[in-house]
Amino acid sequence: MKTQLDRARDGEITPQMSEAAKYDDVSPEFIREGIAKGQIVIYGNPQRDARVVGIGKGLRTKINASIGTSPDIIDFDMEVEKAQIAEKTGADTLMELSTGGDMAEVRRLVLDATTLTVGTVPLYEAAIGTINKKGSVVHMEADYLFEIIEKQAAEGIGFMAIHCGINLITLERLKRQGYRFGGLVSRGGSFLTAWMNHNKRENPLYDQIDRLIDIMKKYDVILSLGNGLRAGAVHDSTDRAQIQELIINSEVAEYAQKRGVQIIVEGPGHIPIDEIEANVIIQKRMSNNAPFYMLGPITTDVAPGYDHITSAIGAALSSRYGADFICYVTPPEHLALPKPDDVREGVIAAKIAAHVGDMVKLGDKVKNRDLKMGIARRDLDWNTQYETAITSEKAKQIRDERPPVEDDTCTMCGSVCSLKGVREYYEEDLNGSRKKSYSTAL
Numbered sequence: 481m482k483t484q485l486d487r488a489r490d491g492e493i494t495p496q497m498s499e500a501a502k503y504d505d506v507s508p509e510f511i512r513e514g515i516a517k518g519q520i521v522i523y524g525n526p527q528r529d530a531r532v533v534g535i536g537k538g539l540r541t542k543i544n545a546s547i548g549t550s551p552d553i554i555d556f557d558m559e560v561e562k563a564q565i566a567e568k569t570g571a572d573t574l575m576e577l578s579t580g581g582d583m584a585e586v587r588r589l590v591l592d593a594t595t596l597t598v599g600t601v602p603l604y605e606a607a608i609g610t611i612n613k614k615g616s617v618v619h620m621e622a623d624y625l626f627e628i629i630e631k632q633a634a635e636g637i638g639f640m641a642i643h644c645g646i647n648l649i650t651l652e653r654l655k656r657q658g659y660r661f662g663g664l665v666s667r668g669g670s671f672l673t674a675w676m677n678h679n680k681r682e683n684p685l686y687d688q689i690d691r692l693i694d695i696m697k698k699y700d701v702i703l704s705l706g707n708g709l710r711a712g713a714v715h716d717s718t719d720r721a722q723i724q725e726l727i728i729n730s731e732v733a734e735y736a737q738k739r740g741v742q743i744i745v746e747g748p749g750h751i752p753i754d755e756i757e758a759n760v761i762i763q764k765r766m767s768n769n770a771p772f773y774m775l776g777p778i779t780t781d782v783a784p785g786y787d788h789i790t791s792a793i794g795a796a797l798s799s800r801y802g803a804d805f806i807c808y809v810t811p812p813e814h815l816a817l818p819k820p821d822d823v824r825e826g827v828i829a830a831k832i833a834a835h836v837g838d839m840v841k842l843g844d845k846v847k848n849r850d851l852k853m854g855i856a857r858r859d860l861d862w863n864t865q866y867e868t869a870i871t872s873e874k875a876k877q878i879r880d881e882r883p884p885v886e887d888d889t890c891t892m893c894g895s896v897c898s899l900k901g902v903r904e905y906y907e908e909d910l911n912g913s914r915k916k917s918y919s920t921a922l
């Protein structure tokens with residue numbers, strides 16, 4: 481089957497490209513050209529109708545919300561609710577990452593409950609299926625793993641995080657540098673590391689890359705090259721094992737793109753803010769500006785309960801330096817499985833971060849929203865403030881809970897509202913030709 485990448489290279493503008501163009505307010509040709517260069521990806525799996533968004537160079541930073549059961553908390557209704565809240569709050573994509581209960585069933589329910597493009601990590605279903613049947617992931621058969629990958633692709637999954645970059649060379653780097661302060665935190669990474677170390681064999685997702693690419697191509701699934709050796713503590717950031725995995729992923733990316741498969745490269749988990757720019761530059765340089773999917777990044781390890789904030793700081797900087805896709809983090813990260821309210825908080829934090837980064841990355845196209853808000857605040861135009869806010873519902877709720885005595889002010893300063901009080905001294909500016917309004921300023 482011809483993928484969106486094949487078609488873009490043929491010069492064709494597909495309906496999906498037009499849909500992505502509309503979403504980002506760019507031309508369909510801009511999307512086509514970006515896809516042809518391997519710098520933008522879009523949903524292309526014909527097995528399911530889903531909302532198409534473009535991820536990549538020149539586009540707004542997109543947000544992914546990850547949901548899913550764990551072996552300890554298996555509540556399908558809650559996962560469906562989380563999917564719906566993520567979509568309603570403004571996530572651009574959803575990853576269904578269940579590891580508990582009937583994984584095929586919860587995935588089916590989630591796919592039915594959302595219009596978003598859905599991503600998965602098929603290794604989870606294969607590894608946990610093997611553990612349930614044979615007692616340990618080390619007994620996983622490669623054929624079974626590929627069977628699960630194809631089964632999920634046929635269900636209409638849009639992108640799959642697949643850990644091709646953990647190969648024997650990467651593990652050797654990890655061994656030589658010594659074990660990490662934060663251990664191995666990627667579930668996919670730890671499954672594969674255990675399997676390879678026990679079986680003394682190469683990772684089948686690397687060893688049989690053509691088999692994997694054949695499936696991705698058949699269903700036009702975006703191959704998201706997983707970061708199985710991402711740092712789980714800031715003291716492990718940007719180490720040799722992580723960079724080795726990135727090198728292998730970049731090689732796989734180039735090969736997959738040559739064969740017509742759309743790819744994304746995933747990025748480092750915990751990193752201090754002064755290493756974010758370097759990580760983006762290295763990834764972009766090594767993968768010919770392929771879309772970069774940042775997991776977090778979490779910028780300090782000492783704020784459990786507030787990791788939506790530690791990661792939003794990292795996400796804003798990542799986006800500012802050129803990352804294209806952000807995986808949200810929720811407040812209970814490192815502590816517990818997120819609940820629906822946590823999903824809402826995570827999506828909002830990531831959206832704010834993406835906007836902050838995009839203000840610099842994309843300039844006035846994004847920054848004009850802030851200009852509109854600035855003017856609306858000056859003019860005490862509350863309705864426009866709500867309309868312009870990323871967080872409209874919350875903003876309105878807070879003001880309504882504490883109504884001011886004078887309608888046009890707020891209870892922060894009340895009768896001594898500085899904006900209102902100073903107006904009479906700027907009568908000429910406000911009433912004359914020098915007044916700036918939304919229409920003249922934007």
Ligand code: SF4
Pocket residue numbers: 889890891892893894896897898899900
């Ligand atoms: S009362 Fe104070 S905080 Fe509220 S709008 Fe006026 S200046 Fe701003």
